[in-house]
Amino acid sequence: MRPDLTQPVSEPTPGAPELSAEQRARAAEINRQRAAGDPYLDPETGILRNKVGATTQAELSHKEDILVEARALQLTQSPGKLTFDLEHLQRIHAHLFQDVYDWAGQLRSIDMRKVGDTEMFFPQAHLPLGAFHTFNALHEDRLLRGLPREKFVDRLAEHLNNVNILHPFREGNGRTQRILFDQLAQRAGYELDWPAVRGFTNDHASRAARGGDLQPLREMLASITHPAQTNPNAQLEQVRDVLRAQRAAPRQGVAAEQMAQGESYYGSVHERQQRQGHLEPRQGPSR
Numbered sequence: 001m002r003p004d005l006t007q008p009v010s011e012p013t014p015g016a017p018e019l020s021a022e023q024r025a026r027a028a029e030i031n032r033q034r035a036a037g038d039p040y041l042d043p044e045t046g047i048l049r050n051k052v053g054a055t056t057q058a059e060l061s062h063k064e065d066i067l068v069e070a071r072a073l074q075l076t077q078s079p080g081k082l083t084f085d086l087e088h089l090q091r092i093h094a095h096l097f098q099d100v101y102d103w104a105g106q107l108r109s110i111d112m113r114k115v116g117d118t119e120m121f122f123p124q125a126h127l128p129l130g131a132f133h134t135f136n137a138l139h140e141d142r143l144l145r146g147l148p149r150e151k152f153v154d155r156l157a158e159h160l161n162n163v164n165i166l167h168p169f170r171e172g173n174g175r176t177q178r179i180l181f182d183q184l185a186q187r188a189g190y191e192l193d194w195p196a197v198r199g200f201t202n203d204h205a206s207r208a209a210r211g212g213d214l215q216p217l218r219e220m221l222a223s224i225t226h227p228a229q230t231n232p233n234a235q236l237e238q239v240r241d242v243l244r245a246q247r248a249a250p251r252q253g254v255a256a257e258q259m260a261q262g263e264s265y266y267g268s269v270h271e272r273q274q275r276q277g278h279l280e281p282r283q284g285p286s287r
Helices: 020-037 057-077 088-095 124-140 149-166 175-189 199-212 215-224 234-249
Strands: 112-114 190-192 223-229 254-256 268-273 276-281
Touching: 057 088, 057 175, 088 175, 088 190, 088 234, 112 268, 149 175, 149 199, 149 215, 149 223, 175 190, 199 215
Parallel strands: none
Antiparallel strands: 112 254, 190 223, 268 276
């Protein structure tokens, strides 16, 4: 049976018997196989190479959450230059993860997909082009300013999906894009109550949107979009709530891999009559 290379196997399940020497050796070999196709992984531990000395996924997640929360609060107080483009997204990621990863703020160098999904995220070789069209469309929409709530939610769903399809970083895409769209929403007169979103709801909405059905994502965003608060302390507490909710939610794995020969990315950057640069995924053949 072919081993599952989508998850590190360095940690036994809590309460399970300890691994035998043979099982540990097999786990190490699986980790080495995963790392061979993913330069971001440590071949000994099977987890992302990191600056905090973590050797298990649980340790890495714990330390990452604490450090990222502190950096996210800094962005709330001093957001920096808000250009709403790829460089803006990279600046957010670089600030959030600067204490954890050497590659914070850098575009991923490999192709990848969510564990359990058959569709790849946007090809890494074309990320700058895809991002140009994605953010150009957002600016053509005037950064969603001056829109009534229903129209704001409708347009937000499309642009959030476009950025999610890009998935430009090896790790931390969700947290980064949420801050970007928080900043966007606040300047459009709204705020997004992300802690109210359950993990299952978000996963379902995101998958449906990548498949071309934006309705679940619209419904999810409609449930968390409210008029913006002007109290800065309330904004700080909102960021804390977002990060606490993310820590409490189970994390989905991401499989990073090279596309196999003959394998295609089923998505396209195309033009429409009224708007350019819309990313529209389409269903590919099952594999």
